[in-house]
Amino acid sequence: MRRDEHTLHFLLDSMDRAAQRETVSVQDILHEIGDRSITPLILIVALLLVSPLSGIPGVSTLAALTIIILAVQAVRGKRSLWLPSFLLRREIPGKRLSGCVGYLRGPCAFVDRQCRPRLQYLTTGPMRFLTLLMVAVIPIGWPFMEVLPMMSSIGALTVALLVFGLFTRDGLFVLLGYLCVAVTLSAGFWLLLSTR
Incomplete structure (x- = not known):
């Protein structure tokens, strides 16, 4: 990949091109x-799940399944991806995808401006492996959160931070992702203890 392909702007442009179709798979x-x-x-x-798409029934479950399958492949060191055909055929209206891309443009432009190579030891070797493993584990609970609209967006934001850090070799975003994990776990334990 060229350096300009290591930006959220590039990924959003790719989704926008796909969104020109009536339905997008x-x-x-x-x-x-x-x-x-x-x-x-x-x-x-993960970015699509941070958008209002997460409020659509079934989207969180499909996103979780997709991320788990991909993250497991990444943990195993595969360079090219594989997805089952039923996931590859999943479609959404092009207008809805385009609307989500528009919703994400501002925040993603801000993140791209903050990104630069730093703390790279967090994005390679054993830390990369550990982070990809975390990315595979985080979505496991999303299907159970379908009844709480937008709740999976918090997990998706965590995954997005972790993967964006790996994608751009910016360890600061990996750290922010782990901070989100720590805050979420702490809040979960606090809620568990307070209900006793």
Whole structure:
């Protein structure tokens, strides 16, 4: 990938091109970004779940399944991705995808401006492996949160931070992702203890 492809702007433009169709499948998005790397697709799925799409019934479950499958492949060191055909055929209206891309443009432009190579030891070697493992584990609970609209967006934001850090070799975003994990776990334990 060229350096300009390591930006959220590039990924959003790829989704926007796919959104010109009346309906857009996962395969269409893959065609736009290419299947040379797994992390960009994990990032796209996580970003879409941060958007209002997470309020649609079933989307959180499909996103969780997609991220888990991709993250496991990344943990195993695969360079090109594989998804089952039923996921590749999943479609959403092009207008809805375009609206989500528009919703994400401002925040993503801000994040791109803050990004630069730093703390790179957090994005390579054992830390990369550990982070990808975390990315595979976080979505496991999302299907159970379908009854709470937008709740999976918090987990998706965490995944997006972790994967964006790996994608851009910016360890600060990986750290922010782990901070989100720590805050979420702490809040969960506090709620568990307070209900006793």
